[in-house]
Amino acid sequence: MTQKTLLKLAWQSILKNKMRTVLTMLGIVIGVGSVIVMVAVGHGAQTQIEKQISSLGTNLILVLPGASQQGGVSQGAGTFNRLTVEDAQKLKLEGTTLAGVSPVIFARQVVIGPAGNWRTTINGVSADYFAIRDWPTTSGDPFTEADVRSARKIALIGATVANNLFPGVDPTGAQIQIGRVPFVVTGVLAPKGQNASGNDQDDIIVMPYTTAQSRLSGNIRIGQIMLSTFSPGDIPAATTEITSIMHAAHKLGDNPDDFTVRNQTEIATAATATTSVMTGLLAAIASVSLLVGGIGIMNIMLVSVTERTREIGIRMAIGARGSDVLTQFLVESVVMSILGGVIGLVAGVGGSMLLGRLTGWATSVPTYALFIAVGFSAGVGVFFGFYPARKAAALNPIQALRYE
Amino acid sequence: MTAASVVDDGSRPVIDVKGVTKVYEMGETKVYALRGVDLQVHPGDLIAIMGSSGSGKSTLMNILGCLDVPTGGRYVLDGVQVDGLDRNKLADLRNQKLGFVFQGFNLLARTSAVENVELPLLYDRAHRWKNTKELAAAALARVGLGDRLDHHPSELSGGQQQRVAIARALVTQPTLLLADEPTGNLDSHMTVEVMSLFQELNDQGITVLIVTHEPDVAKYAKRIVEVRDGHIIRDHPVEDRRCAAEDLKILLETEPDELPPLAAATMEVA
Numbered sequence: 001m002t003q004k005t006l007l008k009l010a011w012q013s014i015l016k017n018k019m020r021t022v023l024t025m026l027g028i029v030i031g032v033g034s035v036i037v038m039v040a041v042g043h044g045a046q047t048q049i050e051k052q053i054s055s056l057g058t059n060l061i062l063v064l065p066g067a068s069q070q071g072g073v074s075q076g077a078g079t080f081n082r083l084t085v086e087d088a089q090k091l092k093l094e095g096t097t098l099a100g101v102s103p104v105i106f107a108r109q110v111v112i113g114p115a116g117n118w119r120t121t122i123n124g125v126s127a128d129y130f131a132i133r134d135w136p137t138t139s140g141d142p143f144t145e146a147d148v149r150s151a152r153k154i155a156l157i158g159a160t161v162a163n164n165l166f167p168g169v170d171p172t173g174a175q176i177q178i179g180r181v182p183f184v185v186t187g188v189l190a191p192k193g194q195n196a197s198g199n200d201q202d203d204i205i206v207m208p209y210t211t212a213q214s215r216l217s218g219n220i221r222i223g224q225i226m227l228s229t230f231s232p233g234d235i236p237a238a239t240t241e242i243t244s245i246m247h248a249a250h251k252l253g254d255n256p257d258d259f260t261v262r263n264q265t266e267i268a269t270a271a272t273a274t275t276s277v278m279t280g281l282l283a284a285i286a287s288v289s290l291l292v293g294g295i296g297i298m299n300i301m302l303v304s305v306t307e308r309t310r311e312i313g314i315r316m317a318i319g320a321r322g323s324d325v326l327t328q329f330l331v332e333s334v335v336m337s338i339l340g341g342v343i344g345l346v347a348g349v350g351g352s353m354l355l356g357r358l359t360g361w362a363t364s365v366p367t368y369a370l371f372i373a374v375g376f377s378a379g380v381g382v383f384f385g386f387y388p389a390r391k392a393a394a395l396n397p398i399q400a401l402r403y404e
Numbered sequence: 405m406t407a408a409s410v411v412d413d414g415s416r417p418v419i420d421v422k423g424v425t426k427v428y429e430m431g432e433t434k435v436y437a438l439r440g441v442d443l444q445v446h447p448g449d450l451i452a453i454m455g456s457s458g459s460g461k462s463t464l465m466n467i468l469g470c471l472d473v474p475t476g477g478r479y480v481l482d483g484v485q486v487d488g489l490d491r492n493k494l495a496d497l498r499n500q501k502l503g504f505v506f507q508g509f510n511l512l513a514r515t516s517a518v519e520n521v522e523l524p525l526l527y528d529r530a531h532r533w534k535n536t537k538e539l540a541a542a543a544l545a546r547v548g549l550g551d552r553l554d555h556h557p558s559e560l561s562g563g564q565q566q567r568v569a570i571a572r573a574l575v576t577q578p579t580l581l582l583a584d585e586p587t588g589n590l591d592s593h594m595t596v597e598v599m600s601l602f603q604e605l606n607d608q609g610i611t612v613l614i615v616t617h618e619p620d621v622a623k624y625a626k627r628i629v630e631v632r633d634g635h636i637i638r639d640h641p642v643e644d645r646r647c648a649a650e651d652l653k654i655l656l657e658t659e660p661d662e663l664p665p666l667a668a669a670t671m672e673v674a
Contacts (some may be wrong), residue, residue: 001526016514314510317471318572319499321492364420398471401510 001324009036012305014339021336024300027293028340028380029347032373034286036348037355039369042279044352044362049271053194059099059232060132063087063225063242064260081221083259088126090225090249097238099228099242100128103211106223111205112177113165120161122178122205124212125226128229132228140187143208155183158202159191181215183207205382235263243325287376293340294380301388312392313400322393329392333385334378341377345370416483418580419445419468424477426463426634437463439634440477443611445580450606452625452642453615460634462584465615469502469582470494481578499527503573507585509565511557511572517544518553521572528576543575544568546603563594570601574610579643581605583614587621593655599624600648624648 001009012023065083088103095101105124110117129135131140143154154178155374162171192201209222229238239261246259305312312325349365356363426438437460445451456459466472467479470486473494479486482501489497498504503524511520525533533539541553547567557565567584573581583602587595594609595618603624606612614625622628623646630638 005526012515071564216617256473310510311512313513315523315527317469317498317504317506319495319527319576321495321527321529323492398466400473401506 001327005332007335008328009328010335013332014336017304020300024296025336025340025343027296028290028337028377029293029344029379031290031293032341032344032377033348033351034289035283035376036345036365036373037281037352037363038282038286040348040352040363040365041355041361042282043366043369044356045378046272046275046279046366047364049275052193059229059235059264061229061235061238061242061261061263063091063227063246064262065222065224066258066260083225085213085222087246087249088222088225091225091242091245092128094237094245095241097229097234097241099230100132100226102126102129102132102226102379103209103222104129104226105209105221107212108255109178109216109340111161111165113171115165115167116259118161118164120158120203120205122207122212124207124209124215124216128211128228129206129226132226135192136190137187138190139170140185143186148208148210151208153181153183153207153211153215154186155205155207156187156189158183158189158204158206160200160202161205163187177383178205179216206322215279232265235265239263246291257373285289288328290376290380294337294384297333297381298384298388299339300328302391304332305329305388305392309395309400309403312395313397313403316397317401325352325395326389326393329389330382332383333389334381337377337381337385338374341374344377345373348373415447417444417446418449418482419443419613420478420480421468422478423478424464424467424474426460426467426472436634437619438467438474441631441634441636443629443636443639445611447579447611448606448609450602450612450624450626451629452627453613453629453631454617454619454622455631456617459579459631461506461615461617461631463634464631465582465584468613469504469584470497496529499524499529499576501579503570503576503578503581504578505566505581505583505586507588509557509562509563509569511568511651513557516554516556517549517560517568517571520557520568521538521575524572524576533576540571540575543571546574547571552580561594564593566590567601570598570605574605579611581610581612582653583612585616586614587616587618592620595621596648596652596655600652603648617620644662 002219063083076257083103085103088101091098092101102125105122107122107124108119109122110119122128127145127148130137137156140160141155142156143152143291149155155178157171157176159317165171165176166174170188172187174185176183176185189204189206191203195201227238227242229235242261243257246261247257252258314329315325316322352365355361421441421443424438424441425436428435428437439460441460443464443465453461453464463472467474467486468481470481470489471494473489474487477487481497484497484501486494486497504510512515512523514521518540521543522536525536525539541550544550544553547570549564549567549571552560552564552568557568560568566589569584570581581602586602587598590598599621602612602614604624614621616622623642623644625642626645627641628638629636
């Protein structure tokens with residue numbers, strides 16, 4: 001029999017029992033559909049996290065004080081354990097792979113505006129900061145190198161701060177008071193939303209680090225140095241370069257590093273690893289229903305073989321080999337399961353879009369899931385169709401012909 | 405053993421059976437269905453195998469039809485030794501050398517006449533047949549159903565269904581046409597009709613073997629072989645052989661008003 005004939009035969013037989021075929025395929029449809037929805041939810045979460053991480057800035061590298069932990073023991077004990085503005089300047093001067101360098105001073109202060117008080121995070125940074133974090137303004141302009149040099153009392157405020165201190169008004173040009181010091185708001189930063197750990201990135205005030213050092217009270221230290229490379233490919237080279245510059249700047253000699261260089265790839269890898277475990281888990285649970293669907297196919301194929309014993313006998317009498325009968329039934333179950341798989345695929349894509357709309361979760365169906373879904377359903381057809389098909393092929397033609 | 409009605413021109417026999425036995429083992433007891441059968445069928449013969457139920461004629465039919473293998477003895481079909489062949493070889497032999505006609509017609513329901521007839525051609529492993537649809541249509545025309553190609557079995561009378569089955573048996577140009585009680589489900593009119601077709605095909609040179617228990621059917625054959633208790637007890641030519649075409653003519657003249665009902669005695673299988 002040619003492949004075309006076999007497919008036609010399977011198709012005819014599937015059409016003969018429409019209701020039964022639909023019910024059998026439903027198992028596969030639900031199986032494939034739920035796998036796709038689950039993968040879409042997981043994959044959506046993953047892309048969301050990747051997006052949030054990239055919202056921190058492109059090609060971002062952080063230098064943090066204190067040594068990396070090795071074997072749970074801090075290696076930096078007793079050594080010089082601070083980052084300085086000089087470190088940042090040195091990096092800016094000597095780094096060949098670095099696009100931008102900015103020290104970051106962290107402080108928390110109460111800010112007084114026309115609409116009330118607001119406690120927020122203050123970041124004292126250099127003019128490179130906005131490029132490093134890829135952070136534009138919605139109103140006003142970022143400050144410049146000259147503003148940093150002259151330590152002007154100016155500040156850019158995040159969207160959350162703007163909403164709380166200046167509801168419904170453009171704050172650019174207005175005055176606010178941080179601690180006891182008056183500042184001029186020179187712009188509002190574009191909203192970035194929550195970061196990967198759920199903190200509001202827009203609850204912030206950014207000012208020149210020089211101003212922060214001279215005007216803010218309290219423990220003013222450089223919390224970290226933020227750097228960016230020209231391209232993501234530069235990150236490994238930049239990491240090495242930063243390490244050697246910092247090592248020299250801190251005159252560490254043979255001592256271990258008293259700082260840690262971290263880049264986005266590490267953070268992203270950790271976060272996506274978590275979500276891919278979650279995606280895998282969800283898909284595994286959903287594939288149980290695919291298994292149940294496969295058993296449904298086996299069940300119906302067994303019934304079909306019994307029902308069509310006479311037909312099998314006729315085919316064998318006129319010269320069909322066992323292998324011909326086996327192929328016929330196998331093609332039938334595979335056609336049925338692939339058909340179910342394709343319908344399930346459409347249902348799954350539609351379902352995940354609907355779920356995304358109803359719950360607000362980010363869902364996205366990765367392309368590989370489509371191929372896996374169809375491939376898997378074909379596999380289910382072969383696996384669960386084989387036993388009934390072999391049963392049909394092993395029939396004795398004489399008994400099959402006599403079967404009532 | 406003589407085959408008096410056949411001109412023995414020295415050609416090799418279509419069927420050459422020597423000392424064939426068939427024993428079924430039912431637990432401890434052994435049932436002897438065939439106890440040493442010798443039979444030769446030559447090309448162009450029209451032979452009727454007769455016997456009551458339990459005589460062993462069905463077992464003989466199954467062995468001759470390559471559906472079963474003998475326990476002992478030798479069976480050569482058209483020069484091919486059948487005993488000792490495996491399932492696949494038997495299937496190929498059935499496809500290439502045999503044409504089956506059954507009592508219950510055994511057509512595939514919900515499959516058109518022409519597709520039923522085409523089926524054996526599609527199972528040919530050597531892919532000898534091109535234009536299978538045309539060949540099937542030609543076979544149907546040969547049995548007088550050239551205008552019923554796309555009818556389904558349920559739309560045909562019993563006699564017509566049996567003619568479709570005969571067309572299916574003929575389409576591969578087999579060396580032997582095997583008919584197992586071909587008229588068992590037909591009324592007397594259609595019986596004569598079908599027998600007239602067998603005689604016509606035999607006149608065209610096709611070897612036909614009919615298994616039956618009806619003497620009325622056997623009298624259209626050239627030779628009758630009687631089986632009882634697993635033995636061939638008689639093997640003789642038919643002396644007053646009847647011509648089914650003439651009987652049909654007489655039948656139509658005596659009862660001109662009673663034309664064969666179109667959908668009578670329809671049977672749906674598979």
